Amino acid sequence: MTESIAAANAATDKPARQWGRTQQTRRVILDAARDVFIEEGYADANIAHIVERSGLSVGSVYHHFNGKADLFLALWDEFETVYTEAATTAVADARHSGVSDPIELFIAGTRAYLEVARGASRLTLLFRGGDGPPGYDTLGRRVGAEWMKNNTTLLGLEDTPVSRLKVRILISTVVEGERAIASVESPSEIDTLIDEAISIVRSIASL
Amino acid sequence: MTESIAAANAATDKPARQWGRTQQTRRVILDAARDVFIEEGYADANIAHIVERSGLSVGSVYHHFNGKADLFLALWDEFETVYTEAATTAVADARHSGVSDPIELFIAGTRAYLEVARGASRLTLLFRGGDGPPGYDTLGRRVGAEWMKNNTTLLGLEDTPVSRLKVRILISTVVEGERAIASVESPSEIDTLIDEAISIVRSIASL
DNA sequence: GTCTATAGTAAGATAGAC
DNA sequence: GTCTATCTTACTATAGAC
Numbered sequence: 001m002t003e004s005i006a007a008a009n010a011a012t013d014k015p016a017r018q019w020g021r022t023q024q025t026r027r028v029i030l031d032a033a034r035d036v037f038i039e040e041g042y043a044d045a046n047i048a049h050i051v052e053r054s055g056l057s058v059g060s061v062y063h064h065f066n067g068k069a070d071l072f073l074a075l076w077d078e079f080e081t082v083y084t085e086a087a088t089t090a091v092a093d094a095r096h097s098g099v100s101d102p103i104e105l106f107i108a109g110t111r112a113y114l115e116v117a118r119g120a121s122r123l124t125l126l127f128r129g130g131d132g133p134p135g136y137d138t139l140g141r142r143v144g145a146e147w148m149k150n151n152t153t154l155l156g157l158e159d160t161p162v163s164r165l166k167v168r169i170l171i172s173t174v175v176e177g178e179r180a181i182a183s184v185e186s187p188s189e190i191d192t193l194i195d196e197a198i199s200i201v202r203s204i205a206s207l
Numbered sequence: 208m209t210e211s212i213a214a215a216n217a218a219t220d221k222p223a224r225q226w227g228r229t230q231q232t233r234r235v236i237l238d239a240a241r242d243v244f245i246e247e248g249y250a251d252a253n254i255a256h257i258v259e260r261s262g263l264s265v266g267s268v269y270h271h272f273n274g275k276a277d278l279f280l281a282l283w284d285e286f287e288t289v290y291t292e293a294a295t296t297a298v299a300d301a302r303h304s305g306v307s308d309p310i311e312l313f314i315a316g317t318r319a320y321l322e323v324a325r326g327a328s329r330l331t332l333l334f335r336g337g338d339g340p341p342g343y344d345t346l347g348r349r350v351g352a353e354w355m356k357n358n359t360t361l362l363g364l365e366d367t368p369v370s371r372l373k374v375r376i377l378i379s380t381v382v383e384g385e386r387a388i389a390s391v392e393s394p395s396e397i398d399t400l401i402d403e404a405i406s407i408v409r410s411i412a413s414l
Numbered sequence: 415g416t417c418t419a420t421a422g423t424a425a426g427a428t429a430g431a432c
Numbered sequence: 433g434t435c436t437a438t439c440t441t442a443c444t445a446t447a448g449a450c
Binding site for chain 1 (some may be wrong): 337369372373376382399404407410
């Protein structure tokens with residue numbers, strides 16, 4: 001699997017050849033932005049480099065996006081969608097297979113989430129690296145808000161400070177797993193890390 | 208307890224009146240910087256505001272510090288020192304009281320760490336909020352590197368990807384606890400949060 | 415939609431007198 | 433050590449032709 005989150009998204013769009021010019025151009029720009037952000041980090045990246053890499057012009061980039069922050073956020077959106085969908089689907093599948101224990105359903109989602117991280121290490125490093133546009137809050141507050149909200153209800157947690165803490169710790173745990181996965185190479189090591197992360201998640205969720 | 212981490216540090220300096228002018232000025236500047244960073248966040252804060260707040264001049268500020276990032280890092284240093292010392296002392300105390308179980312020693316440090324967070328909510332929000340100078344990596348990579356290294360050996364962990372993951376998750380957990388504490392008011396709620404965080408830490412460390 | 419050229423601007427940092 | 437005035441730089445973002 002190449003590191004293209006876009007590829008995973010493509011299925012939801014029309015066949016490539018029928019894309020309007022606008023969609024193609026946006027894609028080219030986003031790909032360029034992704035590469036530049038990965039190489040230089042958000043803070044150091046500048047529009048000029050993205051323009052250069054895309055082979056287009058400043059004007060064109062600004063025609064399609066509102067600027068650097070907008071580009072970053074658009075990429076984040078794609079990134080997050082893939083994770084969230086994988087997790088959501090896995091939970092639904094598990095449910096249909098007869099799993100009904102909330103913790104096990106949650107684990108199914110977590111495992112799917114972490115599996116996605118296998119193929120997305122450079123992007124993980126980018127989006128979990130801690131820089132981004134102003135207002136792009138680091139870490140868990142941004143981990144699939146939707147996904148986590150679902151899981152909170154899934155786990156039958158109420159909205160108290162204590163259960164909020166628990167949920168945040170679960171999120172951090174998954175994110176740390178994601179980071180760890182991004183930093184090793186061998187598939188078998190990744191398997192071990194996923195298992196470890198899952199077992200920690202299970203022990204927290206079971207408290 | 209007022210929100211002055213500096214106060215906790217003062218003991219390590221000479222009596223106030225004997226400070227050289229340089230030390231006094233540095234203190235004034237740091238206090239101003241702290242307030243401005245807390246109010247505006249790192250990214251939005253600018254040297255002009257800090258200068259204004261300090262009642263000094265641009266030149267003077269630059270005479271004492273290398274700029275905005277340097278100021279932030281100096282504040283971070285004070286912040287971190289207080290936490291680390293509290294935790295280190297607590298571990299030593301526990302040990303002298305006859306505690307020898309590594310996990311319980313670790314918990315003693317964690318509890319002390321979280322207790323410090325009670326009085327430092329605005330600073331917590333600042334330093335755990337996710338912005339900072341380039342290179343100020345978010346989250347756990349910066350939680351008392353020293354403290355955590357000690358605790359890693361304390362817990363008898365080796366240097367494998369899996370135990371690194373475990374340590375990082377422990378760090379994140381403590382940091383999430385810190386954040387949670389910073390976001391509630393009542394002391395009794397804080398107690399509950401500390402207990403919850405500790406019990407999660409314990410369950411992870413015991414795995 | 416795409417391009418080039420350029421305007422705008424904000425802030426970090428320095429020079430050099432006192 | 434401290435001050436004021438100023439510079440510089442690096443980008444982002446827009447204007448307006450094609």
